[in-house]
Amino acid sequence: MKKNLILEIRQGIGGEESLFFLKNLQKMYLKFFQKKNISYNILFNNNKEIILKIENNNYIKNLLNESGIHRVQRIPENESKGKVHTSTCSVFVSNENNTFLINLENKDLKIETCKSSGSGGQHVNTTNSSVKITHIPTNISIECSDERSQNLNKNKAILILNIKLNKIKNENFNNQLNVLRKNIIFNSERSKKIRTYNFPNNKIIDHINNISYFQLNKILNGDLDIIFKN
Known part of the structure; x- marks a missing residue:
């Protein structure tokens, strides 16, 4: 494992x-x-x-x-x-x-996609690969456009969102x-x-x-x- x-x-x-x-x-x-x-x-x-x-x-x-x-x-x-x-x-x-430690539910997430922006390259502005995820209950937004794949950007954004929400949970519940x-x-x-x-x-x-x-x-x-x- x-x-x-x-x-x-x-x-x-x-x-x-x-x-x-x-x-x-x-x-x-x-x-x-x-x-x-x-x-x-x-x-x-x-x-x-x-x-x-x-x-x-x-x-x-x-x-x-x-x-x-x-x-x-x-x-x-x-x-x-x-x-x-x-x-x-x-x-x-x-x-x-x-x-x-946070279980994210689809109903609590607003997921938006748009074309990645950047300097040069055939993959820039050709696909809706950039992902912005907003956690509706906390209004915390994470935007990720580092990867060429929309799915990879989504997974990375969720990962960062988990860290942020986990930090809040730690502070709130000790x-x-x-x-x-x-x-x-x-x-x-x-x-x-x-x-x-x-x-x-x-x-x-x-x-x-x-x-x-x-x-x-x-x-x-x-x-x-x-x-x-x-």
């Missing part, structure tokens, strides 16, 4: 530096997936939050252990006094089957997944700190195994095997 994962990366404390760090983490994971030929799909990206679906692979256990606070220490470009700043991002990885997310990520005093990425010393500290790696650039370029093998 396939076990797909959902990986969420969110901005933490540190303002603009946290956003830069989010991009570092995004690049790290995507480079790792590419090197290991792991299929992934970016479901949502608004610069402050990225959600990916990761296909079944041999690193599920390792990736599930990525959940928690990732901390960066470096000197921002606009720091005139050379002071090291600390910023964070949160990572949450869960089994796809545990993420989607269910088990939300408690887990809060315990791992959002409780600042008891948060599960995973790693510190220290740029001045080219060092990554693995807080789970209490190991330091002086290969920061290699790891941020997707060589997570350096950490996963321990």
Whole structure:
């Protein structure tokens, strides 16, 4: 049975530096997936939050252990006094089957299709492949035109809608997944700190195994095997 994962990366404390760090983490994971030929799909990206679906692979256990606070220490470009700043991002990885708790009914969905728009290509503006799905009870709308197939766009839109509605359900009912997310990520005093990425010393500290790696650039370029093998 396939076990797909959902990986969420969110901005933490540190303002603009946290956003830069989010991009570092995004690049790290995507480079790792590419090197290991792991299929992934970016479901949502608004610069402050990225959600990916990761296909079944041999690193599920390792990736599930990525959940928690990732901390960066470096000197921002606009720091005139050379002071090291600390910023964070949160990572949450869960089994796809545990993420989607909402049963969507057809009567609650308004599905619209239109021609995809984009730059060039014989497939642009030739078919009604773009899909917009509105969840009528909440008025949440998701539009997807990334794929050439209307069916693929519909499935992807429903997937993102599930994530959004699931997040609302978690917040409203404080269910088990939300408690887990809060315990791992959002409780600042008891948060599960995973790693510190220290740029001045080219060092990554693995807080789970209490190991330091002086290969920061290699790891941020997707060589997570350096950490996963321990």
